[in-house]
Amino acid sequence: MMRISRVAWLLQVPLIAAFSTSYKAHYAKRVAIIGAGAGGSSTAYHLARYAAEAGISTNITVFERNTYVGGRTTTVQAWNDPLSPAMELGGAIFVEVNHIMMDAMQTFNLSAAGHDVLARLEMPDLGIWNGQEFVLVTKAGGTWWDTAKLLWRYGAAPLWTNRLMKSAVGKFLTMYDEPVFPWKSLSDAIERIGLLDVTGVTGEQYLKANGIGRRFADEVIQASTRVNYASNLAYIHGLETMVCMATSGATAVEGGNWQIFAHMLKSSRANVQLNTTINRISKRKDGSYQVTTSAGDTSVFDDVVLAGPLQYANLAMDPAPKHVPDEIPYTKLYTTLFSSPHRLSPEAFNLGSGAAVPQYVLTTLPLWEDSVDGVGSPGFYSISISDAGTNPHTSPRRFEYIYKIFSPSRVNATFLSHILGQKVSDEEAAHGDVDGTVSWIHHKIWYSYPREYPRVTFEELRLDDGLWYTSGIESFISTMETSALSGKNVARLMRDEWVSGRYKPEGWNQDPAYEVKQVQM
Numbered sequence: 001m002m003r004i005s006r007v008a009w010l011l012q013v014p015l016i017a018a019f020s021t022s023y024k025a026h027y028a029k030r031v032a033i034i035g036a037g038a039g040g041s042s043t044a045y046h047l048a049r050y051a052a053e054a055g056i057s058t059n060i061t062v063f064e065r066n067t068y069v070g071g072r073t074t075t076v077q078a079w080n081d082p083l084s085p086a087m088e089l090g091g092a093i094f095v096e097v098n099h100i101m102m103d104a105m106q107t108f109n110l111s112a113a114g115h116d117v118l119a120r121l122e123m124p125d126l127g128i129w130n131g132q133e134f135v136l137v138t139k140a141g142g143t144w145w146d147t148a149k150l151l152w153r154y155g156a157a158p159l160w161t162n163r164l165m166k167s168a169v170g171k172f173l174t175m176y177d178e179p180v181f182p183w184k185s186l187s188d189a190i191e192r193i194g195l196l197d198v199t200g201v202t203g204e205q206y207l208k209a210n211g212i213g214r215r216f217a218d219e220v221i222q223a224s225t226r227v228n229y230a231s232n233l234a235y236i237h238g239l240e241t242m243v244c245m246a247t248s249g250a251t252a253v254e255g256g257n258w259q260i261f262a263h264m265l266k267s268s269r270a271n272v273q274l275n276t277t278i279n280r281i282s283k284r285k286d287g288s289y290q291v292t293t294s295a296g297d298t299s300v301f302d303d304v305v306l307a308g309p310l311q312y313a314n315l316a317m318d319p320a321p322k323h324v325p326d327e328i329p330y331t332k333l334y335t336t337l338f339s340s341p342h343r344l345s346p347e348a349f350n351l352g353s354g355a356a357v358p359q360y361v362l363t364t365l366p367l368w369e370d371s372v373d374g375v376g377s378p379g380f381y382s383i384s385i386s387d388a389g390t391n392p393h394t395s396p397r398r399f400e401y402i403y404k405i406f407s408p409s410r411v412n413a414t415f416l417s418h419i420l421g422q423k424v425s426d427e428e429a430a431h432g433d434v435d436g437t438v439s440w441i442h443h444k445i446w447y448s449y450p451r452e453y454p455r456v457t458f459e460e461l462r463l464d465d466g467l468w469y470t471s472g473i474e475s476f477i478s479t480m481e482t483s484a485l486s487g488k489n490v491a492r493l494m495r496d497e498w499v500s501g502r503y504k505p506e507g508w509n510q511d512p513a514y515e516v517k518q519v520q521m
């Protein structure tokens with residue numbers, strides 16, 4: 001509930017009620033967007049702009065079943081304290097080539113999150129742990145490349161990987177502009193820009209085919225695919241592997257990335273209905289859609305955008321659209337945030353007592369362990385110190401570290417006791433104890449992203465006339481940026497259809513000439 005009040009000023013819901021049909025609204029294109037995450041917010045934002053440019057008025061309603069905007073981009077307050085840092089639970093980082101996110105951050109005057117406290121911590125930045133030893137430890141201010149390329153251990157592999165990544169990202173970026181943008185078929189667009197060869201093979205195959213040394217791939221690149229997509233190189237496609245290495249200019253919004261999407265919605269002047277689940281979309285005889293909420297309210301729209309994975313939308317579509325997105329496996333990921341006055345125990349990482357464990361502990365499989373489709377012997381994907389500060393609930397106040405763990409199962413007392421080298425009780429591991437080893441803890445389970453297995457075909461964007469889908473892009477690349485790009489693309493396709501004839505002005509259904517035009521399209 002706290003989040004509702006926090007976003008209320010940003011949304012400033014227009015006075016047109018979602019389920020009323022005012023005279024003015026009757027002249028406007030009525031659009032329902034289901035989902036207020038990156039995809040849905042970007043659809044609303046770009047649609048409002050494209051429609052305005054074309055002189056088309058719109059009445060956009062965004063339905064969101066959560067009580068907050070952002071979907072998988074969401075924060076919780078450390079120590080449950082509104083004045084303490086907002087911690088990202090899901091989409092945490094975006095990078096300089098993420099043009100929609102970067103531009104929005106600037107347009108909406110949002111600040112980048114600072115890491116003042118962390119800069120003062122005296123510990124190595126990053127270590128890659130294989131369950132037995134750290135295969136790489138760095139202490140640098142720059143990117144992976146600044147540090148990794150210097151290492152004799154990997155020869156020229158970092159340099160070649162960087163070139164390979166730049167080539168793949170360069171091709172991807174052509175999707176933002178004409179003639180590729182807007183694309184009607186994601187599969188065709190990916191073929192056109194020459195990335196099918198990259199999505200159609202595993203990261204392991206792609207790196208080998210391009211001469212990247214096995215040691216660098218297994219130790220460094222795989223650590224990145226595991227922290228970003230909970231996946232080993234043999235189970236993630238080549239393009240998503242390259243995305244994991246595109247870390248230049250990584251940033252986040254102070255107070256939470258969700259603010260980008262809240263600002264997009266506010267700017268679109270969409271009517272945002274939080275805490276509202278849509279459970280049915282029915283196509284009517286005149287081609288419009290009746291949308292029904294779980295409370296039984298109905299309303300009618302000319303176009304509907306489904307802006308979240310269909311398989312988790314609990315949505316009936318009646319009749320079934322021409323294209324029904326396939327159900328695909330998603331990663332079940334546990335995100336755990338917790339605070340403790342203790343640093344990670346060096347003994348837990350086979351370091352000498354007194355040694356500092358790196359701030360970011362990424363993991364990979366040991367070279368002797370066969371690649372598994374899972375976490376393997378390290379048992380977790382990453383542990384990082386995301387922030388640090390004074391716990392406002394402790395007396396006397398005490399300085400604590402705020403940790404984030406990505407793991408394939410729920411973090412328990414045994415695991416926490418091991419990594420902290422301090423006794424943690426079951427109760428603390430479940431709920432925290434203000435005076436204990438773990439003072440605050442937040443557990444979250446996500447269906448975080450698809451298992452990014454190799455593939456060469458991708459879901460349709462247009463599921464039927466007037467019915468759109470943004471989430472097919474996740475099997476290509478699953479990030480806040482790509483969902484936002486997919487929303488922008490759908491918005492442009494919708495506007496183009498309206499302009500070229502599907503735009504139905506008042507009285508269109510009484511005009512036989514309009515019907516003829518429709519058939520000829």
Ligand SMILES: Cc1cc2nc3c(=O)[nH]c(=O)nc-3n(C[C@H](O)[C@H](O)[C@H](O)COP(=O)(O)OP(=O)(O)OC[C@H]3O[C@@H](n4cnc5c(N)ncnc54)[C@H](O)[C@@H]3O)c2cc1C
Nearest residue numbers: 035037038039065071072091092093278308448479480483
């Ligand atoms: C742990 C984790 C870490 C991540 N890290 C990063 C990262 O560092 N950088 C990055 O770029 N990406 C990251 N991602 C991925 C990124 O968060 C997602 O790709 C992106 O946020 C997806 O946005 P979306 O709008 O497509 O979907 P979602 O965010 O899932 O939004 C869909 C929305 O639709 C709503 N909805 C669904 N069905 C209904 C219904 N029937 N009625 C009403 N509402 C409905 C949902 O409640 C949800 O809010 C991460 C994800 C996770 C989980």
